[in-house]
Amino acid sequence: GAVVSQHPSWVICKSGTSVKIECRSLDFQATTMFWYRQFPKQSLMLMATSNEGSKATYEQGVEKDKFLINHASLTLSTLTVTSAHPEDSSFYICSATGRLTSGANVLTFGAGSRLTVL
Amino acid sequence: DAKTTQPNSMESNEEEPVHLPCNHSTISGTDYIHWYRQLPSQGPEYVIHGLTSNVNNRMASLAIAEDRKSSTLILHRATLRDAAVYYCIREPPGTYKYIFGTGTRLKVLA
Numbered sequence: 410g411a412v413v414s415q416h417p418s419w420v421i422c423k424s425g426t427s428v429k430i431e432c433r434s435l436d437f438q439a440t441t442m443f444w445y446r447q448f449p450k451q452s453l454m455l456m457a458t459s460n461e462g463s464k465a466t467y468e469q470g471v472e473k474d475k476f477l478i479n480h481a482s483l484t485l486s487t488l489t490v491t492s493a494h495p496e497d498s499s500f501y502i503c504s505a506t507g508r509l510t511s512g513a514n515v516l517t518f519g520a521g522s523r524l525t526v527l
Numbered sequence: 528d529a530k531t532t533q534p535n536s537m538e539s540n541e542e543e544p545v546h547l548p549c550n551h552s553t554i555s556g557t558d559y560i561h562w563y564r565q566l567p568s569q570g571p572e573y574v575i576h577g578l579t580s581n582v583n584n585r586m587a588s589l590a591i592a593e594d595r596k597s598s599t600l601i602l603h604r605a606t607l608r609d610a611a612v613y614y615c616i617r618e619p620p621g622t623y624k625y626i627f628g629t630g631t632r633l634k635v636l637a
Contacts, residue, residue, distance in 0.1 A: 415570075441623060452614065453571070453627045502570050506623040516623050518563075518570035 412436055413505045415519035422493055423527055429489045430522045432503035437515065438483035439505035444476070447500040447521075459486045483507075493526045500524075530554075531628035533615055538634045539605045547600040547631050549615030554595055559618040561625065562589065562600045564611040571614060574600065610635045 412435040422428050432442055441460050445453040457478050459465045465478035475497075477489040486505075490497050500523050506516040530553045539545040551560065559578055563571035575582055575589045577598075582589040588601040602609055615628040 413570075443624065445627075452630050453625075455624060455626065458624060500568070504570075504623075504625070516625075518572075520570045521568065523568065 411509060411515040411517045413439075413503065413517045413519040415501075415503055415522050417522055418520060419523040419525070421525045421527065424494055425492055427489055427491045428493055428524060429487055430501055430503075430524070432486045432488070432505065432519055434484045434505045434507060434517075437505075437507045437509050439486070439507040440483065441506045442480060442486040443504045443506075444478060444486075444488050445502045445504070447502060449500075453502060456488075490524065493524070495526045498524055498526045531615055531617055531626065533613075533628050533631045535629070536632040536634065538636060539602075540636050541607060542604050545602040545605045545609070545633065547602075547613050547615075547633065549598050549600070549628055550596070551598070551615065551617055551628070552596040554617055555619070556595070557620045559620060560589070560591060560595075560598050561616040561618060562587070562613060563616060564609075564613045565630075566611050572611075574613070605633075605635045607635050607637060609633065 414433045416431045444456045447453045456471045457465045457467045459478050459480040461480050467473045480486040502521040504518045531551045561576040562574040565571045575587050577589045590599045612630045612632050614630045616625045
């Protein structure tokens with residue numbers, strides 16, 4: 410149990426276009442999802458916290474108009490990189506937290522989505 | 528997180544124990560300490576976590592200093608499959624907000 414799926418796993422886009430990345434909890438309801446960004450050979454940096462049905466909370470220095478987050482259901486959160494530029498090229502990873510039917514709390518990471526902006 | 532520091536890289540021989548240190552000198556008294564590992568182009572994988580007491584599971588052991596300013600992840604017998612980047616993470620209690628350390632790239636030599 411506790412599987413988180415990200416789609417697409419990799420995407421290439423032209424500069425100026427927008428790209429949407431999905432994060433889905435497959436077998437549990439995710440009350441909260443987190444979005445991280447990871448540049449090559451660097452650690453993961455938390456970008457924002459997403460709660461179902463409410464606006465995302467962004468970390469300091471993260472542009473909310475640039476990285477649009479929608480958490481419309483208990484199993485899906487999306488990150489849209491708007492007007493992408495080469496400096497937005499990165500590995501984007503989500504994590505989801507919720508409760509299994511067993512009652513156990515879980516936090517699981519997705520496999521990540523690699524964005525390359527040309 | 529600049530306040531959670533780890534060695535950039537470490538090497539170990541296969542079948543030998545590995546001790547991966549983490550310095551979190553500014554950790555608050557209630558932050559959890561997690562360890563995850565990451566293979567290239569994959570998401571982080573859970574290894575172990577603790578608060579104050581040392582912890583053991585089938586993957587590893589976690590030794591937490593008495594003052595909680597540092598911790599050590601112990602892999603008892605390293606295998607080639609343990610080669611990864613290991614992250615020490617602090618989590619303010621109940622938030623699930625993971626603040627990642629700098630990470631240690633572990634190389635296991637056959």
